[in-house]
Structures are given as C-alpha cells and as structure tokens.
Amino acid sequence: MTSILAKKPKKMKLKGLKTLGQQLLSSRAHINNLPLLLGFISPSSPPPHVLESLLSLQSFFTTVLADLPPSQSSKKRRRIDDSAKQDPEFIYRTWLRSKFDEFVTLLIEVLISPDTEDALREIVLDSFMEFVKLGNGGSFYSSIYHKLLRSIVNSPTPVDFLSELLALKYFKYIDVRYFTFISLEKLSKALDTKDTAGDETAGGDGDSRSQSRESMELSICKIHYIISHIPPLEGNDGKSEYEMWSGSGLPSNEEHDKKKLSKAQKAEDKGWKAEKQTNTVLSPASIAKKMKLKFTKAWISFLRLPIPVNVYKEVLATLHQAVIPHLSNPIILCDFLTKSYDIGGVVSVMALSSLFILMTQHGLEYPNFYEKLYALLSPSIFMAKHRAKFFQLLDSCLKSPLLPAYLAAAFAKKLSRLSICVPPSGELVIIALIHNLLRRHPSINCLVHKEDGDENEEDKNDSGSEKRPGFDHFNSEESNPIKSNAMRSSLWEIDTLRHHYCPPVSRFVLSLENDLTVRSKTTEMDIKDFSSGSYATIFGDEIRRRVKQVPLAFYKATPTSLFPESDFCGWTFKYEGSNEIKEQKTVEEDDASTKRQRIEC
Numbered sequence: 186m187t188s189i190l191a192k193k194p195k196k197m198k199l200k201g202l203k204t205l206g207q208q209l210l211s212s213r214a215h216i217n218n219l220p221l222l223l224g225f226i227s228p229s230s231p232p233p234h235v236l237e238s239l240l241s242l243q244s245f246f247t248t249v250l251a252d253l254p255p256s257q258s259s260k261k262r263r264r265i266d267d268s269a270k271q272d273p274e275f276i277y278r279t280w281l282r283s284k285f286d287e288f289v290t291l292l293i294e295v296l297i298s299p300d301t302e303d304a305l306r307e308i309v310l311d312s313f314m315e316f317v318k319l320g321n322g323g324s325f326y327s328s329i330y331h332k333l334l335r336s337i338v339n340s341p342t343p344v345d346f347l348s349e350l351l352a353l354k355y356f357k358y359i360d361v362r363y364f365t366f367i368s369l370e371k372l373s374k375a376l377d378t379k380d381t382a383g384d385e386t387a388g389g390d391g392d393s394r395s396q397s398r399e400s401m402e403l404s405i406c407k408i409h410y411i412i413s414h415i416p417p418l419e420g421n422d423g424k425s426e427y428e429m430w431s432g433s434g435l436p437s438n439e440e441h442d443k444k445k446l447s448k449a450q451k452a453e454d455k456g457w458k459a460e461k462q463t464n465t466v467l468s469p470a471s472i473a474k475k476m477k478l479k480f481t482k483a484w485i486s487f488l489r490l491p492i493p494v495n496v497y498k499e500v501l502a503t504l505h506q507a508v509i510p511h512l513s514n515p516i517i518l519c520d521f522l523t524k525s526y527d528i529g530g531v532v533s534v535m536a537l538s539s540l541f542i543l544m545t546q547h548g549l550e551y552p553n554f555y556e557k558l559y560a561l562l563s564p565s566i567f568m569a570k571h572r573a574k575f576f577q578l579l580d581s582c583l584k585s586p587l588l589p590a591y592l593a594a595a596f597a598k599k600l601s602r603l604s605i606c607v608p609p610s611g612e613l614v615i616i617a618l619i620h621n622l623l624r625r626h627p628s629i630n631c632l633v634h635k636e637d638g639d640e641n642e643e644d645k646n647d648s649g650s651e652k653r654p655g656f657d658h659f660n661s662e663e664s665n666p667i668k669s670n671a672m673r674s675s676l677w678e679i680d681t682l683r684h685h686y687c688p689p690v691s692r693f694v695l696s697l698e699n700d701l702t703v704r705s706k707t708t709e710m711d712i713k714d715f716s717s718g719s720y721a722t723i724f725g726d727e728i729r730r731r732v733k734q735v736p737l738a739f740y741k742a743t744p745t746s747l748f749p750e751s752d753f754c755g756w757t758f759k760y761e762g763s764n765e766i767k768e769q770k771t772v773e774e775d776d777a778s779t780k781r782q783r784i785e786c
Contacts, residue, residue: 197225199233206241218243219284226291232305235295243312248283250320253282256328286573289316289329291680296347297334297340310350318431325360325431331368339409340374341400348407352414358430360475362415366479369412373486376404380491402493412487413503456681481513488521501525501535502571505542516547526557533561534575541578553593558582559666562599567611574718576614580621593626595666601678602661605671609687610718616693617710619679624701632676633697685761689723 196566197205205222208215292313295301301309313333319609320326321683337344337351355361377707380401492500509515522543525536537558543549558579566572582594600615607615623630682694701707 186401192784193195194687197234202234202237203241206237206244209241209245223284223288226288226295228295228300235305235751236308239292241311242288243315246288246316247319250285250316251277256286258280270756284659289313289332293336297336297344299342299343299344303346304506306347310354312633314355314430315614321431323326323431325364327364330364331371334365334368334411335372338404340407341403343403343405345410345438348410348414352411352713355430356415357613358428361430362378363476363479365411365415366476366483369408370479370483370486372404373408373483374488376401376408377486377489394762396478401491405487405490405492406496408487409500410672411490412483413499417507429728464466472678475509479512480511482519484508485513485517487519497525497532498535501532501539509539509542515543516549519543519549525553529560530565531569533557534566534569534571535563538574539579541582553584556665559595559599560664562596562603564603564606567603567614573713578713580618583618584625585623586625587624588676590626590628591672592666594629594632594671595669597622597629597632597672597676598659598669598671599661599666601676602659604678604682607718608687609690609723610715610716610720612682612685612687613693613715613718614683614686614691614721616690616697617712617715619676620696620701621709622714623697624704624707627702629672630702632671632674634675687723689726 202222202225204220205215209218209222219242222238222242225234226242227235230238239506253742292309295309296306310431313329317326320329356365362749364417399668488500503517509518512518519538522536522540526533526540540549540551540554544551544554562573566575569575583593595621600618604612623633657674658670660669660741679694679697682690685691685694699707
C-alpha cells in the first residue's frame with residue numbers, strides 16, 4: 186500500500202510537533218495543523234513522531250467524530266437538502282470526514298507495514314480499535330474494521346504479530362467476533378471469485394500466475410489463522426453473558442438508542458435502517474443464535490477456497506472439535522468431508538473423525554464408507570502422525586453387531602496380513618482389533634483355526650483356485666472387501682506372532698487362544714491403550730517390568746548353526762569351509778601365544 190500523501194512533510198522536531206497538536210486541540214483557527222499531523226502517520230516516520238501525532242489526532246477526532254456526516258462510500262448516507270449542502274458548517278464537517286477517512290487509511294498502512302516496530306504497532310491497534318468502538322455514534326464501526334481485516338488478508342507480506350495481537354486482545358469480545366465472521370465471509374467469497382476468474386483467463390505469463398497463486402495461498406493462510414483463533418461461541422455455563430467491545434445492544438444504552446430514533450433520522454434510507462437492525466441483533470439475549478449463523482457462513486465460505494495442503498490438514502485435524510459442534514447445520518459439511526475422504530492417504534485418515542460424527546450423530550448416509558475404510562489399511566498408516574485417533578475410530582466403526590460376516594472377516598484378515606510388515610507397536614494394535622472383532626462377531630471365529638479339508642465341495646471344485654496344501658484364498662490386493670475371499674482363509678499370520686522376537690507381542694497374542702465366543706468370560710480391549718505405541722513405549726514398558734528369571738547367554742555346547750535342523754527339515758546351515766576356518770583360528774591362537782611369551786620375556 187502506497188502512502189496517500191504525495192509529498193513528505195518537512196522535518197520537524199518533536200517539540201514543534203507537540204505544539205501543533207496543542208494548537209489543533211485548542212482552537213478551530215489552527216485546523217490547518219490537521220494535514221500536517223497526518224503527514225507524520227507513516228511507517229517511514231520516526232516512531233516518536235508517529236506516536237505524538239497519533240495522540241493529538243486521536244484526541245481531536247474523538248471529540249468531533251459523532252457530529253461528522255457519513256463518508257461518501259458509506260451505505261447509510263443520509264438524505265440532505267440542497268440548502269444544507271451550501272452550509273459552511275456542513276462543508277467543514279464533510280472535510281473533516283474526508284480527513285478522518287485518510288487518517289484511518291494511514292493507521293492501517295502503519296499497522297501492516299513490516300517496518301513498524303511491534304511496540305508501536307500495538308499502540309496504533311489500540312487507537313484504531315477505539316475508533317471502531319466509538320466512531321459510529323456509540324455502536325460498532327464495522328466498515329473501518331472490515332477495512333482493517335481486508336488489509337491484513339490482502340497484504341503481500343506476513344503480518345503474524347498483528348493477527349496474534351488482534352486475536353489475543355479483542356476476540357474475547359462478542360461483537361468483535363460477530364463482525365469478524367461477517368468480514369471473513371466477504372473476504373472468502375472475494376478470493377473464491379478471484380480464483381474462478383483466474384482459471385477462466387488462465388493465459389499469460391507463467392511467473393505472474395505463480396505469484397498470483399502464492400499471494401492467494403498467503404491470504405488463505407491468514408484467513409485460516411484468524412477464523413481458527415476465535416474462541417468458542419458458548420460459555421461454560423451455556424448462558425449468553427458475553428462481554429461487548431462497543432455499547433451497542435446493551436440494556437444500559439436504551440436511552441441513547443431512543444435519541445438515535447428521533448424525527449430527524451426517521452427519513453434515513455434503508456441502509457441506515459439495516460445498520461440499526463444489526464445493532465439490535467447484538468443484544469446479549471439474541472447474540473448466540475445469530476452468532477451460530479455467522480459462524481456457519483464464514484466457515485463454509487472459507488472451506489470453498491482452494492486451501493493449501495498444509496492448511497487443509499490443519500483444518501481436518503480440528504474440524505470435529507472446533508467447528509462441527511458450533512455449526513447451525515453440520516450436515517452441510519458432507520460434500521467437503523466426502524471429497525476429502527476420497528482423496529486417500531493421510532487426508533482420508535484426518536477426515537474420518539468428522540465424517541464419523543456426521544454419520545453417527547447427524548444421520549449422514551455414505552454407502553461406500555466401509556470400502557474406503559478398508560482401502561486405508563496399509564503399512565504406512567501405522568507410522569502416521571494421527572494413527573492413534575484412526576485406530577480408535579476404526580474400532581468404533583467395526584463395533585456394530587449388524588456388520589455382515591464377510592465385512593468383519595475382511596477387516597480381520599487384512600489386519601492379520603499387515604501384522605507381517607508393521608512395527609511391534611502396530612502388531613499390538615492389530616491383535617487388540619482382531620480380539621474385539623472375534624468377540625463381537627462369533628460367525629468369523631472359523632478364521633482362528635481352519636484346516637485344508639474344511640472347505641466345502643463347491644470351493645474344492647472352483648477352477649479359479651489352486652489346490653495345493655497351504656494355499657491362501659485371500660486376495661490382499663483386492664480393494665473391495667466382498668471380493669477378497671476372506672471367509673475362505675484363516676488368520677495364520679497371527680499364529681506366527683507367537684514366536685515373535687518382541688516379548689510383548691508374543692505374550693499378548695496368547696489372548697486370542699481363549700474362546701472369545703463366551704462373552705461372559707471375556708472383555709473387549711481398549712484400543713486407546715495400544716494405539717499410541719512405539720519402539721520407545723515398548724522399551725520403556727520392558728525395562729520397568731520385574732523379571733524373576735534373567736536369561737543368560739550360556740551354552741552347554743558351542744552352537745554350529747544359526748537355526749537348529751529340527752526347525753527346517755531338509756535344510757542345512759553348515760558351511761563347507763568350516764574346517765578351514767578352525768585351522769586358521771588355531772594358527773592365529775598359536776601366533777598370539779608366541780607374542781605373549783615374547784612380551785613376558
């Protein structure tokens with residue numbers, strides 16, 4: 186943003202600047218000092234000069250702002266007679282209004298400039314918000330507040346400190362949140378329109394398109410930061426007792442509202458009436474209902490933007506806790522969440538939490554849900570950042586007793602196959618999930634122990650399957666759980682975990698040897714106890730265990746092979762050149778003994 190003033194004011198000492206401010210406040214005869222003081226409100230001016238000019242101008246405009254006419258761009262422009270336009274007093278106040286608008290623009294320029302010191306930026310923001318509070322006849326001055334948010338979002342440089350300061354000091358006020366939602370909705374729609382227009386005219390230079398895309402992503406990141414830092418709408422006690430920044434809507438201002446409804450103002454246009462109606466909306470009794478509507482519109486407008494991947498993941502991570510409970514109709518997120526769930530990978534995992542809430546609490550029907558959930562089971566999910574929440578949701582999704590047997594068997598078999606190629610912490614989760622599946626669905630307990638002769642004649646006559654012993658009919662590459670042939674397989678992978686190198690895995694898998702169909706003697710596993718496991722947690726649990734017998738590396742006879750021959754019948758692990766190694770080792774020992782004798786001599 187370029188400065189409004191075409192020429193820089195002459196250099197002036199701080200004492201002279203203070204004198205200009207005193208003269209301006211003392212008499213209207215020194216009104217020409219106003220443009221001079223405005224010339225020092227600039228990022229290039231020294232901070233003491235900016236601060237001194239700001240204090241003088243704030244004191245001046247605070248006293249006269251209530252008597253100024255609306256700005257030329259205001260929607261609440263009043264009807265003015267031609268005779269009033271020729272009034273010198275009206276011309277003077279109109280000129281003051283233009284100077285105030287210029288003053289607001291200069292303050293925003295200082296706020297968003299990267300050259301402004303943080304201490305000065307905080308003072309300027311406080312002064313600006315005072316005008317937001319008092320500059321509209323005692324009600325919230327939404328137009329200049331929207332101008333501030335628009336400048337923050339469209340700034341070509343990051344303004345993190347300003348956004349943090351605004352959220353920290355002013356988002357606790359309910360009216361500030363209300364108009365913030367309104368402004369963010371407008372800004373999101375403007376960016377969406379800009380992106381659509383850019384796609385239609387996608388020609389020209391590639392560098393310019395890249396810069397435009399980067400600028401839009403930066404703006405989207407700023408909108409997300411602001412909208413995600415607005416506190417929850419409802420209080421802890423559920424009452425509508427909120428602190429207001431401006432006096433609009435409070436019972437203590439009823440007399441002031443009656444004055445505004447005098448005969449002189451009954452001839453105002455529809456814009457002024459709409460503004461008055463907005464002020465009435467901001468009463469503490471009705472604010473909660475209107476806030477939820479504004480909250481919903483702001484978030485829906487933001488989610489329609491082309492959100493960058495990093496922001497997209499942050500949104501999905503907090504959507505189920507920070508957004509869905511406060512929406513007026515959460516089901517309107519179904520399109521956004523189903524598209525996110527169809528992307529696959531980590532994005533689908535993060536969208537599962539919100540989608541699960543819509544399905545279980547708001548009646549969303551998603552026919553391909555379990556097929557998509559089945560496709561998410563891959564080795565990479567056991568190393569994902571949000572794996573703990575995913576496994577808890579997976580267990581909840583498979584809890585229904587109405588789940589078909591083929592579907593429960595497909596998930597059990599897919600998890601069993603993954604146990605071969607995942608870390609020990611993942612194997613513990615898999616054992617717990619399969620334990621719960623076998624207990625909830627007794628019809629799939631045939632997978633625990635199935636011999637080759639257990640198949641019926643129809644399966645034996647199937648020409649598409651091979652008939653050698655040990656053949657597994659399960660197709661791990663099939664994405665459709667119906668066609669995976671899980672019911673014709675067995676959980677042989679789980680049986681191999683009994684000989685796992687990690688003691689917790691080999692001990693935990695023994696729980697599946699119990700008869701899980703007897704529900705009175707068994708209990709479900711809490712997936713939360715295993716979902717956050719890692720090598721560090723397993724190691725920590727092992728070193729804290731009290732071991733009665735400590736295994737020692739002692740052999741009665743020196744082993745000659747890595748594995749005994751009884752484990753692998755027909756295989757041998759003896760090396761033919763073992764005699765040569767022994768002879769070489771004997772020669773080396775003789776040389777070493779000879780050297781020791783020489784040293785002792």
